[in-house]
Amino acid sequence: MRVLLSTYGSRGDVEPLAGLAVRLRELGAEVRVCAPPDEDFARRLAGVGVPMVPVGPSARALTKAAPPASSLSRRAADLIAGQLDPVTAAAEGCDVLVATGPLPAAAGALSVAERLGVRSVSVTFQQLTVPSPHHAPLAYPGRPLPPEVTDNRALWDLDAQNINALFGEALNTNRASLGLPPVDDVRDYVLGGRPWVATDPVLDPLHERPGLDVVQTGAWILPDERPLPAGLTAFLDAGTPPVYVGFGSMPMHASSDVAQVAVEAVRAQGRRAVVARGWADLSLIDDRDDFFVVGEVNQQALFRRVAAVVHHGGAGTTTTATRAGTPQVVVPQLADQPYWAGRVAELGIGAAHDGPTPTLASLSAALRTALTPETGARATAVAGRVRTDGTSVAARLLFDAVR
Numbered sequence: 001m002r003v004l005l006s007t008y009g010s011r012g013d014v015e016p017l018a019g020l021a022v023r024l025r026e027l028g029a030e031v032r033v034c035a036p037p038d039e040d041f042a043r044r045l046a047g048v049g050v051p052m053v054p055v056g057p058s059a060r061a062l063t064k065a066a067p068p069a070s071s072l073s074r075r076a077a078d079l080i081a082g083q084l085d086p087v088t089a090a091a092e093g094c095d096v097l098v099a100t101g102p103l104p105a106a107a108g109a110l111s112v113a114e115r116l117g118v119r120s121v122s123v124t125f126q127q128l129t130v131p132s133p134h135h136a137p138l139a140y141p142g143r144p145l146p147p148e149v150t151d152n153r154a155l156w157d158l159d160a161q162n163i164n165a166l167f168g169e170a171l172n173t174n175r176a177s178l179g180l181p182p183v184d185d186v187r188d189y190v191l192g193g194r195p196w197v198a199t200d201p202v203l204d205p206l207h208e209r210p211g212l213d214v215v216q217t218g219a220w221i222l223p224d225e226r227p228l229p230a231g232l233t234a235f236l237d238a239g240t241p242p243v244y245v246g247f248g249s250m251p252m253h254a255s256s257d258v259a260q261v262a263v264e265a266v267r268a269q270g271r272r273a274v275v276a277r278g279w280a281d282l283s284l285i286d287d288r289d290d291f292f293v294v295g296e297v298n299q300q301a302l303f304r305r306v307a308a309v310v311h312h313g314g315a316g317t318t319t320t321a322t323r324a325g326t327p328q329v330v331v332p333q334l335a336d337q338p339y340w341a342g343r344v345a346e347l348g349i350g351a352a353h354d355g356p357t358p359t360l361a362s363l364s365a366a367l368r369t370a371l372t373p374e375t376g377a378r379a380t381a382v383a384g385r386v387r388t389d390g391t392s393v394a395a396r397l398l399f400d401a402v403r
Contacts, residue, residue, distance in 0.1 A: 001402050002094045004118075006034040006087055008079060008105035009059055010249030010279075012316040014041045016125060016198060017100065019222030021050040023391035027399065034087050034109070036060075040296055048222065053090040056082040056105075060279055063249055072141055077170035080108035084174060087112045094118050095402045099190075100125065103163065106190050107171050107183075115178045119401060123196040125315045126336040127206060130195055130214060131156040131187075134207040138335055140166060163187045198394065199315065202385045203322055203343060215397070218390030219319045226298040232274070235292040239272055241307040242291070243367065246276030250312045250333045258358070260285050262310060265363035269371060271307060300324065308350070308370045310363070313337030322349060325383030327370040331358050349379040 003024055005017040014035050021031040035041050037054035045052040056079055079102070087109050091097055096119040099109040106122060113120035124130065128138050133152050137159035139145045143166075145155055163186050171189075172182040183189045194213045197206060198220050206216045228236075236242070245262040259275060259282040266273040273291035275282050284293060294302075299317070303309055303324035311317045313330040318340040321328045328350030330341035341352035351366040358366075369375060 001029045001096070001399065003029050003031045003398060004034065004087075004091045004094045004097045005031065006055075006083075006090075006097060006099050006105075006109040007101035008036055008056055008083075009101045010063070010314070011040065011044075012125065012248065012314040013101050014044065015222060015316055016220035017098075018045055018048055018050060019220040020098070020391045020394055021045075022048050022222060023395045024398070025050070027395055029395075029399075032090055034083075034090055044296075047226075053086050055086045060249070063251060063279060073166050073170060076104035076167050077173070079104050080111075080170055080174045083108040084112060084178065088116065091116055091118055096121065096398055098123055098398070103129070103186070103190055104167050104170065107167065107186060108174065110190060111171070111175050111178060111180060115180055120192075121194075121196060121398070121401070122190055122192050123198055125198050125219075126339065127197045127199065127204060127214075128336050128339055130191060130197065130209055130212065131159075132207050132209050160185060160187050196394070196397075198390060200319060200322070200386050200390070202382065202387070203319060203347070217394040217397070218387040219315075220390045220394060221319070221323070221388065222391075224298045224300040226301075228298060228301055229294070232292060232294055232297065232302070235272075235274070236305050241305060242266075242272035242274050243269070243308045243310060244274045244276070244302065244306045245282075245310040246317075247278050247280055247282070247312040247331070247333070248276075248314050248317055249279045251280055259283065261358050261360055261363060263291050264360055265358070265367055266291070266310075268360070268364050269367050271371075274302070274306060308367065310367070313340040313344075315340060318344065319386070322347075322379075323383055323386045323388075325380040327375045327379045329353060329363070329366040329370050331363070332356060347378070347382055348375065349382050350375060 007013045017033050024031045032051040034053045034055045036059035038058050097113040098121050099106040100123045136155045143162045167186050196215045198217050200219045243266045263273050275293050299320050303326050308327045309321040310329040313332040328344050330344050331353040332338040332341045333356045344350040345352040351369040353366050
């Protein structure tokens with residue numbers, strides 16, 4: 001069986017595909033991944049022996065550009081157009097294509113699969129983009145949801161209109177170049193009738209979706225066997241467990257202030273800190289020896305050795321910290337991150353920071369909650385309930401679909 005896994009985005013979009021690719025390969029499938037050409041992604045996939053097909057511009061450069069909301073449609077058109085040729089070449093002869101990532105990217109990949117007559121599956125790494133009467137949709141930049149509308153069904157109707165206005169013309173222009181008919185409802189086209197949600201059911205309990213046969217596979221996790229850098233290991237061994245601070249792919253445009261605030265808040269708890277540079281390029285704030293700066297690192301190993309994890313609330317980081325049994329402080333920035341912050345607080349495994357901009361007082365208060373023995377005990381208990389078979393479930397479903 002030949003499988004193409006297609007995405008566009010940050011590490012949180014690429015890492016799960018690496019996990020599924022490795023599992024599929026273990027079962028005898030031939031797999032390749034379409035992903036942005038960023039060096040980190042290429043190195044990660046090469047490290048586990050998975051071929052990567054670069055697609056589109058650098059995701060990191062695009063994220064750091066911080067475009068105005070008015071350019072969202074144009075960037076979506078460029079993203080879809082940039083996918084057609086490389087995804088088409090990569091999908092030739094495949095038995096199935098798995099499409100993930102932002103909605104325009106998934107729509108482009110699914111259109112390629114349609115053009116080639118290849119089976120396809122649409123996957124999301126959080127359930128908030130799948131219509132449900134139990135929650136409202138996520139708002140798009142420049143198109144806030146009207147606060148006076150409280151009926152979730154009405155909000156989902158508005159969401160479909162916004163998606164069509166933002167992405168419909170771009171998608172259909174590119175579909176025409178493939179000889180495909182136009183799509184009337186972009187969201188319905190991407191979801192199809194049986195979308196997959198690749199999240200853990202303990203961390204992300206799935207609500208019923210009338211009219212949709214939603215499949216929850218469990219989170220797609222790639223076991224990480226990489227050793228921690230020698231300098232980091234020496235720092236960890238030299239004292240009590242530190243607090244990890246990292247915001248992943250979030251630009252954190254006031255990055256120097258964020259690093260200063262975070263380290264001072266950690267110091268106020270009598271703790272040392274490990275600071276991840278991330279896409280915000282967080283760096284040293286002074287020459288004291290009670291914190292250590294790291295780049296790309298094995299989070300699975302590191303999170304098991306820290307007292308708490310302060311992060312932005314990406315699905316992957318939240319799941320990794322939860323599996324490690326380590327208390328969390330989530331400082332959500334955008335999109336689904338407030339949802340993950342809320343789930344951490346609801347489960348009692350950490351604290352949800354109120355808003356995207358931490359202060360010394362607000363982050364100190366959140367850390368005090370996360371570092372209590374009660375939170376630690378709850379984090380340990382919940383970790384034992386997190387499933388580890390998500391990639392096996394997804395791989396089995398793909399093999400069954402092809403058969």
